[in-house]
Amino acid sequence: MSLPDVLAGIRAAEQRAGRAPGSARLVAVTKGQDLEAIREQVLAHTDLQPGGFPLGEGRAQELRDKAAQLAEEHLAGAQLPEVEWHYIGPLQLNKVKYMRPVSLIHGLEEVRQARALADAAAKWGRAPDVLLQLHNGEAQKHGIHPQDLRNVYAEVMQTGLTVRGLMVMAPEGDAEAARRVFVDTARRAHDLGLAELSMGMSNDYPLAVESGATLVRVGRSLFT
Ligand SMILES: *Cc1c(COP(=O)(O)O)cnc(C)c1O
DSSP: OOHHHHHHHHHHHHHHTTOOTTSSEEEEEOTTOOHHHHHHHTGGGGGGSTTOOOEEESSHHHHHHHHHHHHHHHHTTOSOOOOOEEEOSOOOGGGGGGGTTEEEEEEEOOHHHHHHHHHHHHHHTOOOEEEEEBOOSSSOSSSBOGGGHHHHHHHHHHTTOOEEEEEOOOOTTOHHHHHHHHHHHHHHHHHHTOOEEEOOOTTTHHHHHHTTOSEEEEOGGGOO
């Protein structure tokens, strides 16, 4: 698999679901990949998606270092696009300071994370938008339980951050359970009037796109 193969898989899933081509965007997950692989396997394909591919990192220091390096190369005139950074990992409070280059945080799950981000953003002069991570109903450490979603949403909005949607990670190895989680998440986002749905990884992105994902976070399949 490579990035063009994954894009073709996304387009096919959109078509099966009667969705407009391009209504699901690929977020290229680059955690653990070095800059050479990112340049060759992702950035070289920038023209294949309007606006390019946001890069998703799940480790805060790694994001900071890669963002600094690629921004420097871009400014130095290398044939590299300006990169849009997304943070997809769990956000520890002491790592909020590394979120400055980030335009979207996928996995916000606690109001105190939002408060820390809003405080930092006031200093930076700009704030990342956020998605709220929904708990997937299995024995999972991360995510907001459905009964708390409305309250957390309201409190995060009060910090001044913009909540653009929901994010979920499906249970592994059970396609029917994954589909239920995706469809349920889509319904909850719709009920809250939220447009963005970050769902789907290498092993389940076609299902996620069929279920309404607008952002799919694929890593491994881009680099093998
Ligand atoms: C690593 C990761 C991904 C990408 O997973 P792959 O299996 O490599 O496609 C997506 N979302 C999150 C939250 C991740 O941590």
